[in-house]
Amino acid sequence: MDIIRTIISGILIATGCFLIVIAAIGVVRFPDFYTRMHPAGKGDTLGQGLVLTGLMVYEGFDLISVKLLIIIIFIFIANPTATHALAKAAYVAGVKPWVKDEGDGK
């Protein structure tokens, strides 16, 4: 039983780490501010969620996993809100979005 739990949590944590790495690559690769908010807002949310879920599975059901669940809920509310705040700040300040036809737009 223990080994199955370890394997499941290992898979979850590995997937989460993969998503976080992809999000970091995406932030570097995407062309402008708004498109960069996409990987930062989505990849990080699910990535951290998966890592913490993996830790929950590893820990089993007790108070520590409840605390981890509270952290996951907090991240799922706070991360999109922060993304929205950054995007709105850029929009109000008049950052021009990158459009495909205008070359690299930098």
Next chain:
Amino acid sequence: MSFILTAVIMFIFWILLSGEFNIVLILSCIISSLFVSYISHDLLIGKTDIKLGLIRTLRFIKYIPWLMWQIVLSNIDLVKRTLHPRMPISPTIFSFRNELRTEMGMVALANSITLTPGTITIDVNKDEFIIHAVATELAEGLMEGEMQRRIKAIEGEAGV
């Protein structure tokens, strides 16, 4: 009523975080949760109808599995677009009409949009949502408005 409810929530939250049950801690837990709910019980619950709020919370819990699935789809889409050598993106900014009445509904829809495939919410006001989409076809998917319908179903009948 909102005072008692806030106190109970604070009490449960304290127990979850501390996890210890000796007399001193429980006493300080009771005193501090009563104090906190005395000074701030109108913030957490406010003037909302508690029964309606409870119904909405239950409906929201039913909405979560669908949202999770959308988040997974969104991340698969993100991985594809990030690792694709030519980056198949065509960013657009668009807006659609805001049909929601409650603030919580707007917050839920805005955050759901940010988490689901290829779209982030830039601004919300009384009339419209302004959305940035990473690809035009994703924007069209959102314009069909399934998500807004679901949030409206959570809001349900009249009342703020």
